[in-house]
Amino acid sequence: MWKQLEPKAVFRWFAWVSRFPHGSGHTEQLAEACLAFARERKLACRRDAIGNVVICKPGRGSSQSAAPLILQAHLDMVLAAAPESGRDLLAEGPRLQTDGEWVWAEGTTLGADDGIGVAVCLALLDDPTLEHPPLEIVLTVDEETGMKGALALDCAGLQGRRMINLDAEQEGIIYVGCAGGNKVSCVLPVRRIFTSGRGWELRISGLRGGHSGMDIHRGRASAARLMGRTLFRLSRETALYAAEAELGQADNAIAAEGTVRFLLPEQADPTAEVQKLEACFRSEYAAADPELRQVLEPWRPDGPVLDRDSTNRLITLLVCGVQGVEEMSQAVPGLPQTSGNLGLLRVTDREIRGEFCIRSTFDSQKIMLNERLACLAAALGGRAAYSEGCPAWEYRAESPLRVCCEKAYEALYEKKPISRMIHAGAECGVFAAAIPELDCISIGPEIRGAHTPAERMRVESVRRTWIWLLEILRRL
Ligand SMILES: [Zn+2]
The missing domain is CATH 3.40.630.10 (Zn peptidases)
Known part of the structure; x- marks a missing residue:
């Protein structure tokens, strides 16, 4: 043949x-x-x-x-x-x-x-x-x-x-x-402390993900954004201490899964809030991500956790970092002009590191989003580093x-x-x-x-x- x-x-x-x-x-x-x-x-x-x-x-x-x-x-x-x-x-x-x-x-x-x-x-x-x-x-x-x-x-x-x-x-x-595009690494400092509480693990999965350029306008959910929204909501109700978080595979792929582990006060039960948010997400993304799941399970803490300030830095990065289409082209109908994607996030003992992929038809708008992340990182006591990228x-x-x-x-x-x-x-x-x-x-x-x-x-x-x-x- x-x-x-x-x-x-x-x-x-x-x-x-x-x-x-x-x-x-x-x-x-x-x-x-x-x-x-x-x-x-x-x-x-x-x-x-x-x-x-x-x-x-x-x-x-x-x-x-x-x-x-x-x-x-x-x-x-x-x-x-x-x-x-x-x-x-x-x-x-x-x-x-x-x-x-x-x-x-x-x-x-x-x-x-x-x-x-x-x-x-x-x-x-x-x-x-x-x-x-x-x-x-x-x-x-x-x-x-x-x-x-x-x-x-x-x-x-x-x-x-x-x-x-x-x-x-x-x-x-x-x-x-x-x-054109480039990578931006946002690195934020963390401080770890020992504190008591009940451990929880939140897992986001079942998203379609995709290419951070070719698929960015398809309305798919990003695990980074969902995680940020859920953590923000839980931390608003009660004292939340994040311990570990990981998201995504590469800066240039829409994050399709993520896991975060955290402590809450003994008496707090986040189950109902997490379920309510999952229902919201599932209806928002019913067409693009029908398999979306947000699962909460008890987790046994085994070490120091991020203090409240560090936890808030993590949440702010997830909630406010650029994600998705920023502007559509006026010259070419249907073409995304400028976009950003938080595709990879890791938390170590020393830092929170988020890797973004920025793209734009205009190099000047690529710089605009680089600078926005630089502002965000600086406001959070960290820094943003840009790769040279391609024109x-x-x-x-x-x-x-x-x-x-x-x-x-x-x-x-x-x-x-x-x-x-x-x-x-x-x-x-x-x-x-x-x-x-x-x-x-x-x-x-x-x-x-x-x-x-x-x-x-x-x-x-x-x-x-x-x-x-x-x-x-x-x-x-
Ligand atoms: Zn090729």
């Missing part, structure tokens, strides 16, 4: 890429193999200090002497395995499966994000009969862990002033802009490359592709910031469930995207 998938060349190279383990931070083998591939074909190639690979191929046919084109994909993939799969993607590549309609991997992420982009580049480099302008193939490392490869790439070595990024996941859509990729009204891609798609498929901006980071933003005159778009075949073991890619969509790309290359 595998060998029959069309286009054969693209799927052959996709299978080749999948033979190598290539998680973020572990792209060495695949990068070296790509260099060997280029040398065998006598193509100029190089690898920079961080591991990015650049391969050049002269133009051919009618567009032989056209301006060069950068084609860009990322070498690394997210490693995620279903717990029962027993597979270790650090040791081996994903095991590909297909039913002729979809491609997926046995129990793990497929790595079509962005192995298919790499495969398309290799198929183009490998075929001496295709017509195209001079190509600069740029394969970056560690896109999935903060775009470190793209940020470190020396773009002065690139000739191209137009670029097609091959890391999009919906066929027939041309991505033309994205939000926004602003929409260009004037884009000959986009027009060429639209015309090619229309000629082939008799409908106009949709231009879209996304509320998430993309490597295009890094390139657009480094090369101010860059005309840049992003396309790719249909991929579902990226970054999860359910990741799969539609075969027919790979074929259509490949033919579209060849048509674009002919027309450039």
Whole structure:
């Protein structure tokens, strides 16, 4: 079945890429193999200090002497395995499966994000009969862990002033802009004391969570916000001492679960209040998070707890920290413009640490939310530290490359592709910031469930995207 998938060349190279383990931070083998591939074909190639690979191929046919084109994909993939799969993607590549309609991997992420982009580049480099302008193939490392490869790439070595990024996941859509983003760590001091009382554990679970950019406008609950609301209500009635709290998995995921343990006076019983709030939350989020649960159980305290001031700092951070869409775009209907997400919270003996992910189409509004968190942290006696993050990729009204891609798609498929901006980071933003005159778009075949073991890619969509790309290359 595998060998029959069309286009054969693209799927052959996709299978080749999948033979190598290539998680973020572990792209060495695949990068070296790509260099060997280029040398065998006598193509100029190089690898920079961080591991990015650049391969050049002269133009051919009618567009032989056209301006060069950068084609860009990322070498690394997210490693995620279903717990029962027993597979270790650090040791081996994903095991590909297909039913002729979809491609997926046995129990793990497929790595079509962005192995298919790499495969398309290799198929183009490998075929001496295709017509195209001079190509600069740029394969970056560690896109999935903060775009470190793209940020470190020396773009002065690139000739191209137009670029097609091959890391999009919906066929027939041309991505033309994205939000910039960064992380903010809010660190607040704590003091622990010994005090008596009755221990309780509150667990919030069953939320859908999701990507802090792509899903931020879907009305889903954040465990951070729910925890803050419940703790505030309980602490208003009586003296509450928080002991431990943990929330979420990563700054860029909406917190889907959280647990907090705390002490209340012996005679206090928070059960009714917690149930009342759970009922409120369940009706507020009935559509987006039908499985929402807030469960309270007795807990046996086993050490010092946060004093009242420290407890209030924790509650204030949860209640007042930025969460969700701050502003919607006025230029693009339905597009979140600026958002924040408290995705990760930990409390240690020394500090409360909350990790936020901030995104905006405008770098200036990203700074606005950074500053708001700085104000909040300072008011609570702590501090906020910002990561540099990635720049926004602003929409260009004037884009000959986009027009060429639209015309090619229309000629082939008799409908106009949709231009879209996304509320998430993309490597295009890094390139657009480094090369101010860059005309840049992003396309790719249909991929579902990226970054999860359910990741799969539609075969027919790979074929259509490949033919579209060849048509674009002919027309450039
Ligand atoms: Zn990707």
